[in-house]
Amino acid sequence: MELLFERRRILLLFLALTSTVLLTIITPYYYYRKSHVQYVLWETSTSTSTSVSPSVSPESVHPRKIAGSGRMCNAFSGEWVPNPNAPYYTNESCWAIHEHQNCRKYGRPDAEFLKWRWKPNDCELPLFNAAQFLEILRGKSLAFVGDSVARNHMQSLMCFLNRVTYPVDVSHTSDEKYTRWSYTSHSFTLAFFLSQFLVKAVEADQNGPTNTGLFNLLLDEPDGWSTQISEFDYVIVSAGHWFFRPMIFSEKKQVVGCHFCLRENIKDLTKYYGFRMAFRTAFKALNGLNGFKGVIFLRTFAPSHFEGGDWNNGGNCLRRMPLRNNETRLDGFNLELYMIQMEEFRRAEKEGRERGMKYRLMDITEAMLLRPDGHPSIYGHWPNENVTLYNDCVHWCLPGPIDTFNDFLLHMLMMERRGRTADSISGRVY
Numbered sequence: 001m002e003l004l005f006e007r008r009r010i011l012l013l014f015l016a017l018t019s020t021v022l023l024t025i026i027t028p029y030y031y032y033r034k035s036h037v038q039y040v041l042w043e044t045s046t047s048t049s050t051s052v053s054p055s056v057s058p059e060s061v062h063p064r065k066i067a068g069s070g071r072m073c074n075a076f077s078g079e080w081v082p083n084p085n086a087p088y089y090t091n092e093s094c095w096a097i098h099e100h101q102n103c104r105k106y107g108r109p110d111a112e113f114l115k116w117r118w119k120p121n122d123c124e125l126p127l128f129n130a131a132q133f134l135e136i137l138r139g140k141s142l143a144f145v146g147d148s149v150a151r152n153h154m155q156s157l158m159c160f161l162n163r164v165t166y167p168v169d170v171s172h173t174s175d176e177k178y179t180r181w182s183y184t185s186h187s188f189t190l191a192f193f194l195s196q197f198l199v200k201a202v203e204a205d206q207n208g209p210t211n212t213g214l215f216n217l218l219l220d221e222p223d224g225w226s227t228q229i230s231e232f233d234y235v236i237v238s239a240g241h242w243f244f245r246p247m248i249f250s251e252k253k254q255v256v257g258c259h260f261c262l263r264e265n266i267k268d269l270t271k272y273y274g275f276r277m278a279f280r281t282a283f284k285a286l287n288g289l290n291g292f293k294g295v296i297f298l299r300t301f302a303p304s305h306f307e308g309g310d311w312n313n314g315g316n317c318l319r320r321m322p323l324r325n326n327e328t329r330l331d332g333f334n335l336e337l338y339m340i341q342m343e344e345f346r347r348a349e350k351e352g353r354e355r356g357m358k359y360r361l362m363d364i365t366e367a368m369l370l371r372p373d374g375h376p377s378i379y380g381h382w383p384n385e386n387v388t389l390y391n392d393c394v395h396w397c398l399p400g401p402i403d404t405f406n407d408f409l410l411h412m413l414m415m416e417r418r419g420r421t422a423d424s425i426s427g428r429v430y
């Protein structure tokens with residue numbers, strides 16, 4: 001008996017040692033904690049060869065497996081570089097594209113905006129690989145919580161996955177707010193919880209002071225998604241664009257203030273207050289979930305690009321090329337919203353750490369700030385259609401730059417998987 005134990009210990013120790021050695025050799029990805037924010041980093045290679053060459057399809061592109069110079073790389077800081085092979089799906093091959101983001105169908109004439117990929121400054125971000133993604137998520141579930149930009153992201157993901165397999169609709173309700181898809185070949189469940197404000201909100205007035213509605217937000221009450229989320233393995237949370245509308249804020253069922261409600265007896269606390277509290281409440285709800293073993297991704301704010309006016313008074317997005325890193329910088333409300341997200345993310349991560357919660361930052365703000373060319377603008381509907389849609393400089397054409405969210409997602413999931421392996425090894429041995 002004792003001998004058996006001894007043998008097992010030696011075996012475990014041996015396994016641990018070899019795995020550790022193997023992991024250090026083959027794992028090009030590391031998390032690096034810097035002032036409590038986790039950046040996605042991986043080792044860089046001294047070689048300048050990219051993982052994308054004209055003859056290689058994205059399905060066959062594999063992440064760099066061999067450690068290079070050992071320097072760390074922030075994957076979210078970089079430039080857009082030409083990629084003649086993109087896009088990897090079309091409006092014909094993908095039925096999941098939301099009408100309003102089907103820019104090709106509605107006559108967007110230029111295709112240049114499709115032909116770019118994200119290049120981190122000191123490393124490569126491999127392109128999405130549907131087969132690999134589905135393999136990693138075999139038997140798992142992933143949920144998007146957020147507004148229509150979150151749905152935009154999910155539909156990009158579905159278009160990629162279409163290359164391998166089709167899902168079946170397994171929604172629990174006919175309400176389009178909450179949809180679920182099952183990729184039965186891989187027992188992978190994908191879900192979308194529409195929640196523009198993350199917290200409970202009702203439209204109190206369809207018009208409001210700016211004719212864009214007036215919303216009552218219960219800033220300390222998470223929206224319906226929170227009761228259905230604990231079963232998911234991965235949750236991607238995002239929000240932002242709805243906080244520009246007039247809102248009245250309540251806490252403990254009492255009105256505490258508003259954003260641009262123009263009511264004499266209510267203090268204007270600004271959109272930033274509502275935005276901050278909504279994220280705080282959403283993260284608190286996640287940290288309070290019983291039995292939740294998942295990973296929480298914050299997908300940071302993706303800037304809109306209205307020029308020549310605001311979204312509701314003639315602003316439009318007419319650029320046809322990405323910006324260079326040195327041509328713009330994050331400022332104004334984009335910066336403010338981004339900083340608030342960072343602060344609330346750090347706070348939630350700190351609070352959640354004791355409970356074993358895993359928070360990861362999908363920090364796409366810089367990359368998307370550089371893509372004023374990627375929005376539908378007027379190409380979200382037929383020109384002769386009598387609709388009251390504004391120029392859309394918020395959502396992203398599909399295919400389009402938002403496809404890059406899935407490059408990031410796959411690589412964060414791969415790191416996650418490697419991290420977990422390491423955890424379970426050390427967990428068993430020590």
Ligand SMILES: *[C@@H]1O[C@H](CO)[C@@H](O)[C@H](O)[C@H]1NC(C)=O
Nearest residue numbers: 090091092102104105106107
């Ligand atoms: C796809 O876009 C093309 C224009 O590039 C258009 O002619 C076609 O009708 C569109 N198809 C669908 C299914 O949206």
Ligand SMILES: *[C@@H]1O[C@H](CO)[C@@H](O)[C@H](O)[C@H]1NC(C)=O
Nearest residue numbers: 079323324325326327328329
């Ligand atoms: C930005 O950088 C590029 C490449 O380094 C350079 O050609 C360009 O002149 C720079 N633009 C500005 C506005 O500094």
Ligand SMILES: *[C@@H]1O[C@H](CO)[C@@H](O)[C@H](O)[C@H]1NC(C)=O
Nearest residue numbers: 382383384385386387388389
């Ligand atoms: C378009 O919609 C507006 C407002 O709903 C209506 O007054 C107008 O008659 C419509 N025009 C056409 C051509 O249908």
